[in-house]
Amino acid sequence: MGGKTTSQQGDEAVPESTTFSLAGARKGFLACVPVALGVAGYGVLFGVLARQAGLTVAESTLMSATVVAGAAQVIAIGVWEQPIPVAVVVGTVFIVNLRYLLMGASLRPWFRNLSPLQAYGSVFVMADENWALTMQELRSGNPTGAFLLGSGIAIWVFWVLATVVGAAAGGVIDNPATYGLDFMLTAVFVTIAVGLWEGRSDLVPWLVAGGVAVGTAQLLGGEWYILFGGLAGAGVEMVRYDD
Amino acid sequence: MTIELDPFVVAVIAAMGVATYVTKAGGLWLLGRVDLSPRVESGLEILPGAIIVSILAPELVGGTLATWLAAGIVLVVAWRTDSITISLGTGVVAILALRAVL
Numbered sequence: 193m194g195g196k197t198t199s200q201q202g203d204e205a206v207p208e209s210t211t212f213s214l215a216g217a218r219k220g221f222l223a224c225v226p227v228a229l230g231v232a233g234y235g236v237l238f239g240v241l242a243r244q245a246g247l248t249v250a251e252s253t254l255m256s257a258t259v260v261a262g263a264a265q266v267i268a269i270g271v272w273e274q275p276i277p278v279a280v281v282v283g284t285v286f287i288v289n290l291r292y293l294l295m296g297a298s299l300r301p302w303f304r305n306l307s308p309l310q311a312y313g314s315v316f317v318m319a320d321e322n323w324a325l326t327m328q329e330l331r332s333g334n335p336t337g338a339f340l341l342g343s344g345i346a347i348w349v350f351w352v353l354a355t356v357v358g359a360a361a362g363g364v365i366d367n368p369a370t371y372g373l374d375f376m377l378t379a380v381f382v383t384i385a386v387g388l389w390e391g392r393s394d395l396v397p398w399l400v401a402g403g404v405a406v407g408t409a410q411l412l413g414g415e416w417y418i419l420f421g422g423l424a425g426a427g428v429e430m431v432r433y434d435d
Numbered sequence: 436m437t438i439e440l441d442p443f444v445v446a447v448i449a450a451m452g453v454a455t456y457v458t459k460a461g462g463l464w465l466l467g468r469v470d471l472s473p474r475v476e477s478g479l480e481i482l483p484g485a486i487i488v489s490i491l492a493p494e495l496v497g498g499t500l501a502t503w504l505a506a507g508i509v510l511v512v513a514w515r516t517d518s519i520t521i522s523l524g525t526g527v528v529a530i531l532a533l534r535a536v537l
Contacts, residue, residue, distance in 0.1 A: 233520060250438045254445065258452040263483055268451060270490055278447055286454040288486050290479050296462020297471075303463060315459040372527040372534075378502065379509045379526035381491050386513040386522075388484040401485035402492035409493035421489025422482055429485075430478035 210305040210337040220326065220342025227321045228346040231262070232354035238266055239358020241377055244368055245272040249359040256355035260317060260348060263384065264288040270377055271415045280415040287422055295323045299340065302330050306337050317344025319351075396432065401425030501533035 235256065242252035247269075259265055264285040271280055296315055303311040314337075322343035329339045368374045388394075405421030412420075471479075495506060508529045513522035 237519075237523070247444065248439045248441075250440050251444050251448065254440065255448045255451065258448060259455050261455045264451070264455060267486060267490065276444070276447055278450070281447060282450045282454050284486065285451045286458065288483050289455050289458040290482055292455075292458040293462040293465070293471075294476060294479060296459055296464075298462075300463060311463060312460050315463055316456060318459050372530040375502065375505060375526060375530040376523065378491065378494060378498075378506055379523050379530075380519075381487050382506050382509045382526075383513040383519050383522045385484060385487045385491065386510060387517075388487065394481065394484060397481045397485055398488045401488045405489035405492045406496050417493060418486060418489045421492070422486035425485025425488065426478040426482050429481040430474050433474040433477045 210302045210335040212306055212310050212337040214338070216336040216338035217342030217345070219336060220322070220329070220339035220344075221346045222342075223329070223339075224322050224325055224343035224346035227325065227343075228350040231319070231321060231347055232350040234262055235351045235354025236358035236361070237376070237380065238262065238269070239355040239360070240362035240365075240373070241266065241269050241358075241380070242355070243359045243362030244365075244373065245269045246274060247272070247359070249356065249363065252359040253352060253355050256352045257348070259285070260319060260351065261285070261289055261292075262319065262351070266377075266380060266384075267418075270381070271418060273415075277415050280419065283419055284415075284422075287419060292318065295320075298327060299323075299330075302335060302337060310337065310341075314338075314341040314344065317341065317348045319344065319347050322347050397425040397429040400428045499537075501530060501537050504533050505530040 238256065239249075239252050242255065242265075243249070247255070255265060255268075267288055268281050268285050271277060271284060295318065299311075299315075303314075306314075318340060322340060325343050326340040329336055365371060365373060368376075401421040401424055403421075404424035405417045407417075408420045409417035491506075495503060498506075505526055509522050509526040512525045513519075516522060
């Protein structure tokens with residue numbers, strides 16, 4: 193669930209009525225199963241990492257079932273220590289997930305016809321992957337309002353089950369360094385970064401983020417440098433945005 | 436032991452869940468009422484990448500030569516193959532080999 197996001201808002205020709213049916217949810221579920229299998233691989237990895245960070249199987253699973261945000265969860269695990277730096281963990285999760293604002297907004301033209309329960313219930317299981325599939329479906333002229341929910345349920349089921357598997361497996365490994373698993377989190381972040389790279393225009397904000405993070409990591413204690421670096425990168429991007 | 440739930444950890448997870456749901460529902464709710472400028476949107480889009488780099492940079496600066504080289508290998512493999520599985524697999528093999536050699 194660490195994929196990239198593009199925001200496209202509102203100008204499409206929106207059909208009059210968006211449906212919300214079991215058939216629509218089923219269509220979304222089936223369309224998303226292949227994608228959800230990929231998400232499951234990532235879920236196993238999250239489970240292993242969460243376990244190494246000191247969470248129990250139950251805690252790891254609870255996190256996957258209630259947070260449902262892959263990149264944010266992996267990042268939270270990356271800053272998880274004893275004692276838990278609560279403000280940094282929750283703050284980082286929030287900041288990383290701010291892109292969901294754009295994704296939610298892009299659904300609005302279709303979702304405003306749905307009941308609040310249908311619309312606000314569906315977004316609970318919204319992740320990068322099923323959001324992208326849903327936008328494809330909606331833009332292709334099928335006003336299948338339950339597609340997000342159905343595809344999201346597919347993601348949720350695979351994500352949660354994979355977390356259980358990963359967390360159980362992670363508990364068997366008693367000395368992670370023996371298997372190079374202590375390097376795994378770094379490798380995961382490098383891989384996600386490569387996936388998020390959209391071209392040379394990312395270079396300046398990324399360099400600023402990295403520079404500020406290194407600087408503040410030395411000046412301040414704790415894990416605050418992650419928030420400072422991230423916000424500095426976004427700030428620079430906004431300042432140099434050219435419309 | 437493995438099925439234990441620490442109440443404090445559960446509270447942190449609940450707070451993470453609320454923080455995430457607010458962003459997911461917030462787009463649906465807020466953005467019909469307030470328009471975000473393209474400038475702010477571009478800032479929001481850069482956030483996940485900027486956060487990841489902020490985690491990685493200090494870690495790599497303080498890392499060993501083996502970590503740098505293995506991270507470089509993961510970078511190239513991820514870029515070339517676009518596969519999480521292959522890049523992580525290569526990364527684990529690389530870090531073990533490099534630690535043995537260096």
